[in-house]
Amino acid sequence: xxxxxxxxxxxxxxxxxxxxxxxLAPAGSAPALLDGAWWPHSRDLDAELPALVAVxxxxxxxxxxxxxxxxQWPVVPRKxxxxxxxxxxxxxxxxQDPHELLLLSYQVGRWNLLVVPPQxxxxxxxxxxxxxxxxxxxxxxxxxxxxxxQRRTSAATDPAAEAVRDSGRGQAVPVPAVPxxxxxxxx
Numbered sequence: 001x002x003x004x005x006x007x008x009x010x011x012x013x014x015x016x017x018x019x020x021x022x023x024l025a026p027a028g029s030a031p032a033l034l035d036g037a038w039w040p041h042s043r044d045l046d047a048e049l050p051a052l053v054a055v056x057x058x059x060x061x062x063x064x065x066x067x068x069x070x071x072q073w074p075v076v077p078r079k080x081x082x083x084x085x086x087x088x089x090x091x092x093x094x095x096q097d098p099h100e101l102l103l104l105s106y107q108v109g110r111w112n113l114l115v116v117p118p119q120x121x122x123x124x125x126x127x128x129x130x131x132x133x134x135x136x137x138x139x140x141x142x143x144x145x146x147x148x149x150q151r152r153t154s155a156a157t158d159p160a161a162e163a164v165r166d167s168g169r170g171q172a173v174p175v176p177a178v179p180x181x182x183x184x185x186x187x
Contacts (some may be wrong), residue, residue, distance in 0.1 A: 020052045021116075021129075024059075029135030034144075037132035038101060039116035039125050045089065046077050054081035061107030069098040071113065099141035114141040124148050127164055 017059035024036035040048040045068070055065045062085060070076050070091040079086050096102065101113045116125045130149050131137060139147070 018051075020048070020055055021125075022052070022055060022113075022180055023129035023133040025133045025135045031111065032135050032137055033140055034100075034114050034132045034137065035111040037114040037116055037129040039120065039129060040118050041042050042118050045075065046074055046080060049080045049087065049089070050082040053087055056103065056111075057083045060103070060111060061105040063103050063105050065090065065104040067092055067096060067102040067104075068115075069093060069096045069100070071098045072117075097141045100181070112141070114144055117145075120148075121152075124152055127151065 019100070021039035021041075022036065023095055025032060025034075038052060040052075042048060049066065054067075056063055063082070065088045066080075067090045068076060070093055073091075076091045077089050079088055081087075099115050099117075101115050103111045103113065105111075114128060116128045118129070129137065131144050131147070132141070137144075
């Protein structure tokens with residue numbers, strides 16, 4: 001099976017020209033399964049990867065290769081121009097978690113980022129980004145996505161949340177802010 005390498009006729013959202021939404025584990029923390037999370041604005045790797053690489057190159061050394069699972073991306077380009085060089089992009093369907101982005105650098109090594117789906121609710125995305133950048137976490141990217149879905153389902157069936165919705169006040173339940181303990185770039 002091949003992965004298309006030309007643009008599809010329609011996109012899920014508009015390609016991003018803004019800074020990447022990124023949360024990274026603290027510098028010097030013990031190795032974990034994930035080194036942080038990335039919340040792209042769309043599923044267009046050609047549009048999203050250059051900004052991500054531009055932010056990560058100074059932190060991690062020149063990114064030379066990126067791999068993804070093609071189940072989450074309509075198009076996987078072979079190469080992407082980024083930060084003054086070209087980054088090779090590859091894919092692994094069975095060997096790579098569908099919700100993970102793998103980045104390689106000759107200078108320092110390898111990093112694994114959870115990919116938060118672009119259409120994710122901001123409160124859920126904040127939780128995912130915080131959980132993925134926790135240096136003590138042992139969860140995989142797919143496990144965190146499953147946990148977020150369970151949290152969303154639990155919140156939807158919570159009697160207190162139901163009472164607020166049914167009260168007719170039209171007010172949203174407040175969502176706690178994500179602590180800024182991680183280095184990174186966020187919106």
